[in-house]
Amino acid sequence: MKTISDLGEFGVIEELMRGLPTSGSGLLCGIGDDASVLSRSRSKIVVTTDLLEERVHFDRRFSPWDHVGYKALQANLSDIAAMGAKPRFFWLTLGLPRDFFIDDLKKFRSGLNRAARKSGVICAGGDTNVSRRGVTISLTLLGEAGRKIHYRQGARVGDAIYVTGSVGEAALGLILFQKGIPLTSKTRRYCRRHTKPEARVDAGFHLASIGIHAMIDISDGVAADLNHILKASGVGAEIYLEAVRPRSSFRNLCCELSLRWEDLVLTGGEDYELLFCAPPNKHDKIQRLSNKLRLPIKMIGRIVSGRSLSCFGGDGKNISLEKLGYEHFKK
Ligand code: ADP
Ligand code: MG
Numbered sequence: 001m002k003t004i005s006d007l008g009e010f011g012v013i014e015e016l017m018r019g020l021p022t023s024g025s026g027l028l029c030g031i032g033d034d035a036s037v038l039s040r041s042r043s044k045i046v047v048t049t050d051l052l053e054e055r056v057h058f059d060r061r062f063s064p065w066d067h068v069g070y071k072a073l074q075a076n077l078s079d080i081a082a083m084g085a086k087p088r089f090f091w092l093t094l095g096l097p098r099d100f101f102i103d104d105l106k107k108f109r110s111g112l113n114r115a116a117r118k119s120g121v122i123c124a125g126g127d128t129n130v131s132r133r134g135v136t137i138s139l140t141l142l143g144e145a146g147r148k149i150h151y152r153q154g155a156r157v158g159d160a161i162y163v164t165g166s167v168g169e170a171a172l173g174l175i176l177f178q179k180g181i182p183l184t185s186k187t188r189r190y191c192r193r194h195t196k197p198e199a200r201v202d203a204g205f206h207l208a209s210i211g212i213h214a215m216i217d218i219s220d221g222v223a224a225d226l227n228h229i230l231k232a233s234g235v236g237a238e239i240y241l242e243a244v245r246p247r248s249s250f251r252n253l254c255c256e257l258s259l260r261w262e263d264l265v266l267t268g269g270e271d272y273e274l275l276f277c278a279p280p281n282k283h284d285k286i287q288r289l290s291n292k293l294r295l296p297i298k299m300i301g302r303i304v305s306g307r308s309l310s311c312f313g314g315d316g317k318n319i320s321l322e323k324l325g326y327e328h329f330k331k
Pocket of ligand 1: 013016030031032033034035091092093094123124125126127128
């Protein structure tokens with residue numbers, strides 16, 4: 001099989017860019033010069049960047065390369081969505097081993113391309129280097145926001161806490177891979193949530209115009225990410241576990257694997273759902289948006305005074321959280 005050493009740096013860039021959207025309004029100069037040039041007026045610019053490291057963030061034994069390309073963009077799209085902005089341009093920086101197969105590069109590009117076209121973002125540049133160990137992907141995404149940007153610091157006592165979609169599924173998928181459990185009709189959904197997540201781009205953008213108070217995307221787990229909002233806003237929260245109770249197939253699978261579904265739902269990372277806080281009078285608007293987007297948006301708790309996060313089971317008892325999500329460098 002041919003490797004990228006047969007292509008050279010510029011051959012790799014050419015191959016990467018094949019079919020990728022690389023031009024559009026507002027981009028005066030994209031790929032092909034020393035730097036990209038944008039022209040913007042009026043809007044606020046929102047920028048995020050993410051680093052994906054092979055064996056830390058993805059594993060080539062579990063994730064096909066097109067899923068890796070897809071996920072790389074989704075992780076950044078999710079951050080822009082959480083600010084309530086519209087994603088527009090991205091920069092792609094790659095570290096690739098010399099023996100990386102050209103076929104895999106094409107697969108990576110095709111996943112990236114699908115994610116880019118689906119969300120309407122344009123590749124405005126990047127950098128390509130040789131890596132001595134494994135694949136490194138750094139992606140920077142620029143978005144535009146209207147009047148309202150949703151920071152983590154806006155939560156107020158009395159706000160309801162909402163979560164889009166379903167949580168804990170990506171973490172269950174990763175455990176299934178790590179345990180070597182084969183893909184079946186029962187497990188496929190969760191494995192896919194891990195390798196090929198979908199950022200809630202439309203939901204984030206629309207929520208921004210509803211008048212919510214604070215928003216974050218769930219990359220480290222509901223508890224850990226909610227904690228960021230609590231810290232930034234100087235408030236506490238209660239979560240009602242019954243409100244995040246997953247489907248029975250999820251709970252049954254957890255049971256078979258001797259896992260507590262509560263742990264996965266509260267601390268499982270990488271679902272890329274949105275968690276936000278809104279005053280109670282926005283409830284109807286939020287439900288209407290949920291119907292319009294065909295995306296479940298569940299109220300899972302409340303912002304309270306104090307600084308702590310408590311979880312209550314169906315019986316009203318306080319439940320301890322074994323760990324608050326995943327943190328890098330921690331053992
Ligand atoms: P420079 O030496 O000025 O950094 P390069 O030779 O590295 O420029 O890159 C040439 C052009 O190709 C630049 O416009 C850069 O933005 C683009 N480019 C390089 N690598 C990538 C990549 N991985 N994805 C997108 N564009 C890239
Ligand atoms: Mg360069």
